Amino acid sequence: MATMWESLLRDTHPGMYATNCPAIQEWFSRFNALASSHVGHFGRLFPLAALISTDMGRPYPLREMVEQDYVRDLTVPGRRVMEYDRIFTAALENVRRLWVVVGEGVVASGERFISCIGNWNLDTGQDEEGRIVLWDSPKSPQGYIGA
Structure with missing residues:
Protein backbone atom coordinates (compact mmCIF):
# COMPACT_ATOMS: atom_id res chain seq x y z
CA MET A 1 0.00 0.00 0.00
CA GLU A 67 -18.62 16.11 31.35
CA GLN A 68 -21.75 14.31 30.17
CA ASP A 69 -23.28 17.47 28.68
CA TYR A 70 -20.77 17.03 25.86
CA VAL A 71 -21.82 13.49 24.95
CA ARG A 72 -25.47 13.12 26.00
CA ASP A 73 -28.62 14.59 24.45
CA LEU A 74 -26.86 16.23 21.51
CA THR A 75 -29.02 18.11 19.03
CA VAL A 76 -28.40 16.95 15.48
CA PRO A 77 -29.80 18.14 12.13
CA GLY A 78 -33.55 17.82 11.98
CA ARG A 79 -33.72 18.96 15.61
CA ARG A 80 -33.41 15.40 16.83
CA VAL A 81 -31.55 14.50 20.00
CA MET A 82 -28.98 11.69 20.03
CA GLU A 83 -26.19 10.31 22.20
CA TYR A 84 -22.57 10.64 21.05
CA ASP A 85 -22.07 6.86 20.77
CA ARG A 86 -25.11 6.54 18.47
CA ILE A 87 -23.92 9.42 16.29
CA PHE A 88 -20.40 7.96 16.10
CA THR A 89 -21.62 4.45 15.23
CA ALA A 90 -24.03 5.77 12.60
CA ALA A 91 -21.34 8.02 11.07
CA LEU A 92 -18.96 5.07 10.79
CA GLU A 93 -21.64 3.01 9.06
CA ASN A 94 -22.50 5.89 6.72
CA VAL A 95 -18.90 6.27 5.61
CA ARG A 96 -18.57 2.50 5.16
CA ARG A 97 -21.70 2.39 2.99
CA LEU A 98 -20.54 5.31 0.91
CA TRP A 99 -17.17 3.65 0.26
CA VAL A 100 -18.98 0.46 -0.80
CA VAL A 101 -20.82 2.52 -3.42
CA VAL A 102 -17.56 4.16 -4.57
CA GLY A 103 -15.83 0.77 -4.66
CA GLU A 104 -18.62 -0.74 -6.74
CA GLY A 105 -18.25 2.11 -9.22
CA VAL A 106 -14.47 1.76 -9.46
CA VAL A 107 -13.92 -1.99 -9.25
CA ALA A 108 -17.10 -3.53 -10.58
CA SER A 109 -18.07 -0.71 -12.95
CA GLY A 110 -21.37 -0.50 -11.10
CA GLU A 111 -23.60 2.49 -11.68
CA ARG A 112 -25.32 2.85 -8.29
CA PHE A 113 -22.90 5.69 -7.48
CA ILE A 114 -24.63 7.84 -10.11
CA SER A 115 -27.80 7.95 -8.03
CA CYS A 116 -26.00 8.11 -4.66
CA ILE A 117 -23.20 10.60 -5.13
CA GLY A 118 -23.96 14.19 -5.99
CA ASN A 119 -22.23 17.53 -6.23
CA TRP A 120 -21.31 17.86 -2.55
CA ASN A 121 -19.19 20.46 -0.82
CA LEU A 122 -16.59 18.40 1.03
CA ASP A 123 -15.84 21.27 3.42
CA THR A 124 -19.41 21.82 4.61
CA GLY A 125 -20.91 18.39 3.89
CA GLN A 126 -23.79 20.04 2.05
CA ASP A 127 -25.27 19.43 -1.36
CA GLU A 128 -26.21 22.14 -3.87
CA GLU A 129 -29.49 22.77 -2.04
CA GLY A 130 -27.85 23.19 1.37
CA ARG A 131 -28.89 19.81 2.74
CA ILE A 132 -26.36 18.02 4.92
CA VAL A 133 -25.57 15.01 2.75
CA LEU A 134 -25.10 12.32 5.41
CA TRP A 135 -28.21 13.45 7.29
CA ASP A 136 -30.90 14.44 4.87
CA SER A 137 -29.88 14.24 1.22
CA PRO A 138 -32.17 12.26 -1.09
CA LYS A 139 -29.03 10.99 -2.86
CA SER A 140 -27.70 9.31 0.29
CA PRO A 141 -27.57 5.51 0.18
CA GLN A 142 -30.24 3.93 2.39
CA GLY A 143 -29.26 3.73 6.03
CA TYR A 144 -27.76 7.15 6.45
CA ILE A 145 -28.50 8.90 9.72
CA GLY A 146 -31.11 11.12 8.14
CA ALA A 147 -32.79 8.36 6.17
Missing part, protein backbone atom coordinates in the same frame (compact mmCIF):
# COMPACT_ATOMS: atom_id res chain seq x y z
CA ALA A 2 2.80 2.40 0.91
CA THR A 3 4.56 1.64 -2.39
CA MET A 4 1.37 2.39 -4.32
CA TRP A 5 0.86 5.74 -2.53
CA GLU A 6 4.50 6.73 -2.98
CA SER A 7 4.27 5.90 -6.67
CA LEU A 8 1.05 7.89 -7.09
CA LEU A 9 2.49 10.90 -5.28
CA ARG A 10 5.79 10.74 -7.18
CA ASP A 11 4.02 10.52 -10.56
CA THR A 12 1.40 13.18 -9.78
CA HIS A 13 3.60 15.71 -7.95
CA PRO A 14 7.24 14.97 -8.90
CA GLY A 15 8.64 18.32 -7.74
CA MET A 16 6.89 18.26 -4.39
CA TYR A 17 7.77 14.56 -3.95
CA ALA A 18 11.46 15.29 -4.56
CA THR A 19 11.60 18.11 -2.00
CA ASN A 20 9.21 16.66 0.58
CA CYS A 21 9.33 12.89 0.21
CA PRO A 22 6.68 11.24 2.40
CA ALA A 23 7.71 8.70 5.00
CA ILE A 24 4.52 6.67 4.70
CA GLN A 25 5.75 3.48 6.32
CA GLU A 26 7.30 5.39 9.23
CA TRP A 27 4.06 7.34 9.75
CA PHE A 28 2.02 4.15 9.72
CA SER A 29 4.37 2.42 12.16
CA ARG A 30 4.25 5.39 14.53
CA PHE A 31 0.45 5.58 14.29
CA ASN A 32 0.15 1.86 15.09
CA ALA A 33 2.49 2.20 18.06
CA LEU A 34 0.50 5.14 19.44
CA ALA A 35 -2.84 3.44 18.82
CA SER A 36 -1.66 0.19 20.41
CA SER A 37 -0.43 1.99 23.50
CA HIS A 38 -3.93 3.40 24.05
CA VAL A 39 -6.00 0.28 23.46
CA GLY A 40 -8.69 0.11 26.11
CA HIS A 41 -7.76 3.41 27.74
CA PHE A 42 -10.38 5.61 26.15
CA GLY A 43 -13.13 3.32 24.91
CA ARG A 44 -14.62 4.66 21.69
CA LEU A 45 -14.75 8.22 22.97
CA PHE A 46 -12.66 10.34 20.64
CA PRO A 47 -9.76 7.89 20.10
CA LEU A 48 -8.09 9.98 17.39
CA ALA A 49 -8.19 13.07 19.61
CA ALA A 50 -6.55 11.01 22.34
CA LEU A 51 -3.71 10.07 19.99
CA ILE A 52 -3.26 13.67 18.90
CA SER A 53 -3.29 15.05 22.44
CA THR A 54 -0.73 12.47 23.56
CA ASP A 55 1.56 13.54 20.72
CA MET A 56 1.16 17.16 21.91
CA GLY A 57 2.13 16.23 25.48
CA ARG A 58 -1.34 16.89 26.87
CA PRO A 59 -3.12 14.13 28.75
CA TYR A 60 -6.52 13.20 27.39
CA PRO A 61 -9.33 12.76 29.95
CA LEU A 62 -10.59 9.31 30.77
CA ARG A 63 -14.17 8.58 29.72
CA GLU A 64 -15.54 8.97 33.24
CA MET A 65 -13.90 12.41 33.51
CA VAL A 66 -15.75 13.80 30.46
Whole structure:
Protein backbone atom coordinates (compact mmCIF):
# COMPACT_ATOMS: atom_id res chain seq x y z
CA MET A 1 0.00 0.00 0.00
CA ALA A 2 2.80 2.40 0.91
CA THR A 3 4.56 1.64 -2.39
CA MET A 4 1.37 2.39 -4.32
CA TRP A 5 0.86 5.74 -2.53
CA GLU A 6 4.50 6.73 -2.98
CA SER A 7 4.27 5.90 -6.67
CA LEU A 8 1.05 7.89 -7.09
CA LEU A 9 2.49 10.90 -5.28
CA ARG A 10 5.79 10.74 -7.18
CA ASP A 11 4.02 10.52 -10.56
CA THR A 12 1.40 13.18 -9.78
CA HIS A 13 3.60 15.71 -7.95
CA PRO A 14 7.24 14.97 -8.90
CA GLY A 15 8.64 18.32 -7.74
CA MET A 16 6.89 18.26 -4.39
CA TYR A 17 7.77 14.56 -3.95
CA ALA A 18 11.46 15.29 -4.56
CA THR A 19 11.60 18.11 -2.00
CA ASN A 20 9.21 16.66 0.58
CA CYS A 21 9.33 12.89 0.21
CA PRO A 22 6.68 11.24 2.40
CA ALA A 23 7.71 8.70 5.00
CA ILE A 24 4.52 6.67 4.70
CA GLN A 25 5.75 3.48 6.32
CA GLU A 26 7.30 5.39 9.23
CA TRP A 27 4.06 7.34 9.75
CA PHE A 28 2.02 4.15 9.72
CA SER A 29 4.37 2.42 12.16
CA ARG A 30 4.25 5.39 14.53
CA PHE A 31 0.45 5.58 14.29
CA ASN A 32 0.15 1.86 15.09
CA ALA A 33 2.49 2.20 18.06
CA LEU A 34 0.50 5.14 19.44
CA ALA A 35 -2.84 3.44 18.82
CA SER A 36 -1.66 0.19 20.41
CA SER A 37 -0.43 1.99 23.50
CA HIS A 38 -3.93 3.40 24.05
CA VAL A 39 -6.00 0.28 23.46
CA GLY A 40 -8.69 0.11 26.11
CA HIS A 41 -7.76 3.41 27.74
CA PHE A 42 -10.38 5.61 26.15
CA GLY A 43 -13.13 3.32 24.91
CA ARG A 44 -14.62 4.66 21.69
CA LEU A 45 -14.75 8.22 22.97
CA PHE A 46 -12.66 10.34 20.64
CA PRO A 47 -9.76 7.89 20.10
CA LEU A 48 -8.09 9.98 17.39
CA ALA A 49 -8.19 13.07 19.61
CA ALA A 50 -6.55 11.01 22.34
CA LEU A 51 -3.71 10.07 19.99
CA ILE A 52 -3.26 13.67 18.90
CA SER A 53 -3.29 15.05 22.44
CA THR A 54 -0.73 12.47 23.56
CA ASP A 55 1.56 13.54 20.72
CA MET A 56 1.16 17.16 21.91
CA GLY A 57 2.13 16.23 25.48
CA ARG A 58 -1.34 16.89 26.87
CA PRO A 59 -3.12 14.13 28.75
CA TYR A 60 -6.52 13.20 27.39
CA PRO A 61 -9.33 12.76 29.95
CA LEU A 62 -10.59 9.31 30.77
CA ARG A 63 -14.17 8.58 29.72
CA GLU A 64 -15.54 8.97 33.24
CA MET A 65 -13.90 12.41 33.51
CA VAL A 66 -15.75 13.80 30.46
CA GLU A 67 -18.62 16.11 31.35
CA GLN A 68 -21.75 14.31 30.17
CA ASP A 69 -23.28 17.47 28.68
CA TYR A 70 -20.77 17.03 25.86
CA VAL A 71 -21.82 13.49 24.95
CA ARG A 72 -25.47 13.12 26.00
CA ASP A 73 -28.62 14.59 24.45
CA LEU A 74 -26.86 16.23 21.51
CA THR A 75 -29.02 18.11 19.03
CA VAL A 76 -28.40 16.95 15.48
CA PRO A 77 -29.80 18.14 12.13
CA GLY A 78 -33.55 17.82 11.98
CA ARG A 79 -33.72 18.96 15.61
CA ARG A 80 -33.41 15.40 16.83
CA VAL A 81 -31.55 14.50 20.00
CA MET A 82 -28.98 11.69 20.03
CA GLU A 83 -26.19 10.31 22.20
CA TYR A 84 -22.57 10.64 21.05
CA ASP A 85 -22.07 6.86 20.77
CA ARG A 86 -25.11 6.54 18.47
CA ILE A 87 -23.92 9.42 16.29
CA PHE A 88 -20.40 7.96 16.10
CA THR A 89 -21.62 4.45 15.23
CA ALA A 90 -24.03 5.77 12.60
CA ALA A 91 -21.34 8.02 11.07
CA LEU A 92 -18.96 5.07 10.79
CA GLU A 93 -21.64 3.01 9.06
CA ASN A 94 -22.50 5.89 6.72
CA VAL A 95 -18.90 6.27 5.61
CA ARG A 96 -18.57 2.50 5.16
CA ARG A 97 -21.70 2.39 2.99
CA LEU A 98 -20.54 5.31 0.91
CA TRP A 99 -17.17 3.65 0.26
CA VAL A 100 -18.98 0.46 -0.80
CA VAL A 101 -20.82 2.52 -3.42
CA VAL A 102 -17.56 4.16 -4.57
CA GLY A 103 -15.83 0.77 -4.66
CA GLU A 104 -18.62 -0.74 -6.74
CA GLY A 105 -18.25 2.11 -9.22
CA VAL A 106 -14.47 1.76 -9.46
CA VAL A 107 -13.92 -1.99 -9.25
CA ALA A 108 -17.10 -3.53 -10.58
CA SER A 109 -18.07 -0.71 -12.95
CA GLY A 110 -21.37 -0.50 -11.10
CA GLU A 111 -23.60 2.49 -11.68
CA ARG A 112 -25.32 2.85 -8.29
CA PHE A 113 -22.90 5.69 -7.48
CA ILE A 114 -24.63 7.84 -10.11
CA SER A 115 -27.80 7.95 -8.03
CA CYS A 116 -26.00 8.11 -4.66
CA ILE A 117 -23.20 10.60 -5.13
CA GLY A 118 -23.96 14.19 -5.99
CA ASN A 119 -22.23 17.53 -6.23
CA TRP A 120 -21.31 17.86 -2.55
CA ASN A 121 -19.19 20.46 -0.82
CA LEU A 122 -16.59 18.40 1.03
CA ASP A 123 -15.84 21.27 3.42
CA THR A 124 -19.41 21.82 4.61
CA GLY A 125 -20.91 18.39 3.89
CA GLN A 126 -23.79 20.04 2.05
CA ASP A 127 -25.27 19.43 -1.36
CA GLU A 128 -26.21 22.14 -3.87
CA GLU A 129 -29.49 22.77 -2.04
CA GLY A 130 -27.85 23.19 1.37
CA ARG A 131 -28.89 19.81 2.74
CA ILE A 132 -26.36 18.02 4.92
CA VAL A 133 -25.57 15.01 2.75
CA LEU A 134 -25.10 12.32 5.41
CA TRP A 135 -28.21 13.45 7.29
CA ASP A 136 -30.90 14.44 4.87
CA SER A 137 -29.88 14.24 1.22
CA PRO A 138 -32.17 12.26 -1.09
CA LYS A 139 -29.03 10.99 -2.86
CA SER A 140 -27.70 9.31 0.29
CA PRO A 141 -27.57 5.51 0.18
CA GLN A 142 -30.24 3.93 2.39
CA GLY A 143 -29.26 3.73 6.03
CA TYR A 144 -27.76 7.15 6.45
CA ILE A 145 -28.50 8.90 9.72
CA GLY A 146 -31.11 11.12 8.14
CA ALA A 147 -32.79 8.36 6.17
